[in-house]
Amino acid sequence: MSSPLRLILFDVDGTLADSQGAITGAMAEAFDGAALPVPPREAILSIVGLSLPLAMQELAPDQDAATVDALVEGYKSSYMLAREAAGAGHSPLYPGAREALAELNAVPEYLLGVATGKSQRGVEALIAAHGLECFVTRQVADHHPSKPHPSMVLAAMAETGVERGSTVMIGDTRFDIEMGKAAGVTTIAVPWGYHPAETLGADYLIRDFAELRPLLAEIWKA
Known part of the structure; x- marks a missing residue:
């Protein structure tokens, strides 16, 4: 199966x-x-x-x-x-981001997406600049209420046909984590962004992109 x-x-x-x-x-x-x-x-x-x-x-x-x-x-x-x-x-990738995306994209059952406050034009420009063609769903500010409204996450799940229990939202601000929680999905915080990670109330916290794949395997081991 x-x-x-x-x-x-x-x-x-x-x-x-x-x-x-x-x-x-x-x-x-x-x-x-x-x-x-x-x-x-x-x-x-x-x-x-x-x-x-x-x-x-x-x-x-x-x-x-x-x-x-x-x-x-x-x-x-x-x-x-x-x-x-x-x-x-203009907006360099954080250390390990490119490698983590490539590693996750190589897993057949993993679908990658973005849920961002950036505009459609802005996110497409960033993806093109860094050659990040791995995202199958791209939810942007042009088409949704602002975070922390769950619309972006709900739309991404509907677009991909993935259930809540099989979805995670990864972010650095309280708006990201609140959006994920409002959508009923697992949330993962990172500490290198713009809000103190320990204050976000995420389900999980990673300290390095290298920790992400093992964490996802643990979350979904059942």
Whole structure:
């Protein structure tokens, strides 16, 4: 009898790719362009994972809708220009990420996907820059409510036909973990991203990408 399919969903920024320099730089340019004080780095990183309009509302709660819209567009423009100029160096992969993805992708019953607050254009550009064609489902901010709403995870499961008990969500922020829990799937936190991993309340915590495959084998050994 063949093994059941397993779905492994990854957040992108702060989990697979170290985008903090790109994010803080684009955010600074967006706020400068709107003649507003640039939020502290800690505040900017605290909203990574949220969809961009909601993130801007969090960072600029006293601004009207038109100003928030201008911040969103300023961020998008700055981020895109920097990405086009820097290529793969714009958001480098964390150590071990590429190897872990290749290792997992080689397992016949494992399906890989992303569930990210990035736009469709942004995630496709990052995948192309790093040659990551292993993701069979790509859930992005354009088509879903912002994390921690479970829509992205539920859509990925529906798209792949994988059940909750055979799905994991891997991320670095509370929005990732809360989204996974809201969808009823197993959650795995990583500590190299933007929120303190020990505070996320994930079901599991890995310290290195090399720990991921053995952990998944343990989770699904039954």
